[in-house]
Amino acid sequence: MPAPLVREAPALEWEERALESTEGRAYGCLSESLAARGVDIDRVEGRLRSQRVETPSWGFGDTGTRFAVFPQRGVPRDPFEKLADAARVHGLTGVCPTVAIHIPWDRVDDYSGLKEHAESLGLRIGAVNPNLFQEPDYKLGSVCHPDPAVRRQATDHLLECVEVAVEVGSDVLSLWFADGTNYAGQDSFIERRHRMVECLGEVYSTMPDDLRMLLEYKPYEPAFYHTDLADWGAALTVCQKLGERAEVLVDLGHHAKEVNIEYVVALLLDEGRLGGFHFNNRKYGDDDLIVGSVNPFELFLIYVELVGAEERSGKRIDYMIDQTHNIEPKLEAMILSVTNLQEAYAKALLVDRLAVDEARRAGDVLGAHRALLDAYAADVRPLCAKVREDLGAAADPIAVFKESGYAQKVAGERGEGAGAGWG
Numbered sequence: 033m034p035a036p037l038v039r040e041a042p043a044l045e046w047e048e049r050a051l052e053s054t055e056g057r058a059y060g061c062l063s064e065s066l067a068a069r070g071v072d073i074d075r076v077e078g079r080l081r082s083q084r085v086e087t088p089s090w091g092f093g094d095t096g097t098r099f100a101v102f103p104q105r106g107v108p109r110d111p112f113e114k115l116a117d118a119a120r121v122h123g124l125t126g127v128c129p130t131v132a133i134h135i136p137w138d139r140v141d142d143y144s145g146l147k148e149h150a151e152s153l154g155l156r157i158g159a160v161n162p163n164l165f166q167e168p169d170y171k172l173g174s175v176c177h178p179d180p181a182v183r184r185q186a187t188d189h190l191l192e193c194v195e196v197a198v199e200v201g202s203d204v205l206s207l208w209f210a211d212g213t214n215y216a217g218q219d220s221f222i223e224r225r226h227r228m229v230e231c232l233g234e235v236y237s238t239m240p241d242d243l244r245m246l247l248e249y250k251p252y253e254p255a256f257y258h259t260d261l262a263d264w265g266a267a268l269t270v271c272q273k274l275g276e277r278a279e280v281l282v283d284l285g286h287h288a289k290e291v292n293i294e295y296v297v298a299l300l301l302d303e304g305r306l307g308g309f310h311f312n313n314r315k316y317g318d319d320d321l322i323v324g325s326v327n328p329f330e331l332f333l334i335y336v337e338l339v340g341a342e343e344r345s346g347k348r349i350d351y352m353i354d355q356t357h358n359i360e361p362k363l364e365a366m367i368l369s370v371t372n373l374q375e376a377y378a379k380a381l382l383v384d385r386l387a388v389d390e391a392r393r394a395g396d397v398l399g400a401h402r403a404l405l406d407a408y409a410a411d412v413r414p415l416c417a418k419v420r421e422d423l424g425a426a427a428d429p430i431a432v433f434k435e436s437g438y439a440q441k442v443a444g445e446r447g448e449g450a451g452a453g454w455g
């Protein structure tokens with residue numbers, strides 16, 4: 033057997049690794065070179081410390097595809113256990129204090145109890161996500177359904193979710209509709225749109241002032257001929273009809289192939305209507321893979337637009353993960369997703385914007401491009417590790433998680449998760 037190219041590092045406690053190792057030295061080198069370039073490293077670290085990522089309750093449970101769900105041992109059996117796992121991710125990464133919930137998957141008798149449980153774990157409930165795609169009644173749609181009785185039922189569920197949001201202390205109602213048609217001629221595009229605006233208008237008018245409504249679009253699936261909110265323009269124009277607290281949510285998996293998502297993000301930012309993100313990544317369709325796992329450069333370019341907008345206005349944007357972890361260990365997948373987001377944001381913060389602007393003004397096409405590549409090529413892992421330590425989290429969260437024995441402990445306590453939390 034040939035000798036390994038890289039010698040195994042001696043096993044050290046993670047604290048020792050963080051302090052004396054290559055990471056500490058690498059951080060020193062990186063911060064020196066950034067300082068030499070005139071980067072205000074304290075400011076960059078401050079921005080990284082204030083980054084927030086919301087984890088989804090459904091990302092901790094058993095999920096799958098339409099072909100199969102592969103149960104994993106130790107997955108949460110109820111919303112309380114999902115919050116416990118989310119707290120673990122927050123403890124290790126330092127930037128995930130909120131958890132999105134899904135009704136009815138996370139339905140409980142006592143929502144204020146759920147809120148208190150979250151708070152006891154150092155968390156808050158984030159976006160409330162209604163479900164209007166599982167009931168047989170919704171075969172032809174929910175808020176766009178031709179039958180007013182079905183639209184009433186769908187609207188009532190949305191109103192129930194407004195009440196849930198108030199009870200759990202959430203300020204985001206996050207909506208995705210499976211509504212659409214499968215065959216040409218099946219229904220009127222325009223009548224369906226009017227039905228949606230009417231139902232959402234009723235919901236919007238009951239929302240307390242501090243609640244925001246996010247509208248998510250998707251080009252196809254489950255509908256295959258047309259979708260009622262198929263793209264950012266369809267979502268934006270409905271938001272404009274509803275009011276200022278209705279904003280567009282961009283799910284990275286919900287675009288036709290080759291759509292320039294960073295351009296969509298820039299447009300929505302410029303309209304002041306980018307309300308939130310569902311982070312994930314895809315190779316083909318709506319694959320819900322770990323964010324940054326397929327196209328990290330695209331993720332970086334999206335953050336470049338976001339950083340620019342942060343500097344122009346302080347408008348709130350909710351950064352949420354929306355993934356299904358089918359074959360990968362769920363907590364490790366969530367932690368990796370968060371660290372990928374920390375790294376993408378860090379790289380975007382390192383872009384030399386003055387150099388970009390100068391190159392643009394001079395018509396230096398590749399000068400501007402290379403200024404982005406320089407930031408993208410930076411190894412920001414030591415910087416992110418240092419920021420996590422400053423937050424009281426872990427320099428190497430996956431290593432700490434694996435060494436902690438948490439996965440084994442919950443596997444023993446919870447056993448098979450019985451497909452909890454995913455329909």
Ligand SMILES: [Mn+2]
Pocket residue numbers: 208248283310354
């Ligand atoms: Mn989504």
